[in-house]
Amino acid sequence: MLNRRTPAVTVFLTAAVLALGACDSGGSDAGSETAEKAAPGPSVIAPGKPGETAATMSAEDAAKKRTDDDSPNSADFTYTQMMITHHGQALKMTGLAPKRADSAKVKRLADRIAAAQRPEIGAMKGWLKNHGGAKKQQGHDHGTMPGMATEGQLKQLRAAQGKTFDELFLKLMITHHNGAITMATEALTDGNNIQVEEMANDVIAQQTAEIGRMRKM
Numbered sequence: 001m002l003n004r005r006t007p008a009v010t011v012f013l014t015a016a017v018l019a020l021g022a023c024d025s026g027g028s029d030a031g032s033e034t035a036e037k038a039a040p041g042p043s044v045i046a047p048g049k050p051g052e053t054a055a056t057m058s059a060e061d062a063a064k065k066r067t068d069d070d071s072p073n074s075a076d077f078t079y080t081q082m083m084i085t086h087h088g089q090a091l092k093m094t095g096l097a098p099k100r101a102d103s104a105k106v107k108r109l110a111d112r113i114a115a116a117q118r119p120e121i122g123a124m125k126g127w128l129k130n131h132g133g134a135k136k137q138q139g140h141d142h143g144t145m146p147g148m149a150t151e152g153q154l155k156q157l158r159a160a161q162g163k164t165f166d167e168l169f170l171k172l173m174i175t176h177h178n179g180a181i182t183m184a185t186e187a188l189t190d191g192n193n194i195q196v197e198e199m200a201n202d203v204i205a206q207q208t209a210e211i212g213r214m215r216k217m
Contacts, residue, residue, distance in 0.1 A: 075190035077133045079183060079200065080124040086145055086180055087117040087124075093149070093157060093173060102162040105217055106169060109210070113173070116206055120199065127195060147179015170214050177207040177214075 090113060097110035127133075149157070149172050160168050184200035191197060 070192055070194040072131050072133070072193040072196065073191060075187060076193040076196040077128070077131075079187035079191060079196060080128055080133065082145055083180065083183060083203070084121050084124050086148065086176075086183065087121045089148060089154075090114075090117050090173070090176055091121075092154070093169065093176070096157060096165070097169065100161050100165040101169065103166045103217070106166045109213065109217075110169070113210065120203070123199065127199075131193075145179060146182045147176045149176065166217075170217055174211055174214050177211050180207050 094110035094114040097107050101107045101110065153168075153172055157165065157168050157172060181204050184203040187200040188197055191200070
């Protein structure tokens with residue numbers, strides 16, 4: 001399982017050393033207050049994200065700045081939207097197993113896959129809703145998603161029975177799982193939101209284990 005990337009922002013402090021001259025002719029309190037107001041504190045240079053310029057801020061503002069900014073980016077939205085569709089096809093495939101599969105192991109596997117992916121779809125839809133992505137969902141071409149079965153392959157699966165179904169189901173589902181792992185790995189590399197990263201790590205761990213079981217059947 002891949003370790004979840006923990007976003008971090010490295011902050012470099014640049015101390016501004018100021019030599020304040022004693023220009024106060026009368027040594028009054030007002031003169032001291034003016035000098036204090038004119039003396040800035042240490043400045044902070046916070047490197048920007050790729051393509052962005054560094055920002056300069058006061059040390060106080062830097063202390064308040066989050067170092068674990070996990071604001072969703074386009075990769076996070078793309079992953080969740082596409083994985084909802086990807087999981088949806090897996091549910092269609094597993095839904096055929098009860099009446100068409102011959103092996104009890106294949107039937108149990110299909111049940112486990114459906115039981116795991118159905119709530120994951122709900123979690124991803126909830127994430128999109130909470131982050132304003134539900135209204136921005138776009139249709140994605142099945143051909144652009146790794147591991148997706150073609151309509152022709154799904155037609156074959158629907159027509160298959162017994163051991164023929166078992167063999168085709170396992171073949172298609174292993175490919176399907178490998179595609180999901182590829183998508184989740186890309187999300188870990190390109191995404192920024194911690195919750196999406198956690199969901200992606202869950203997909204990788206769970207589907208890697210299921211691939212191992214399917215290859216033994």
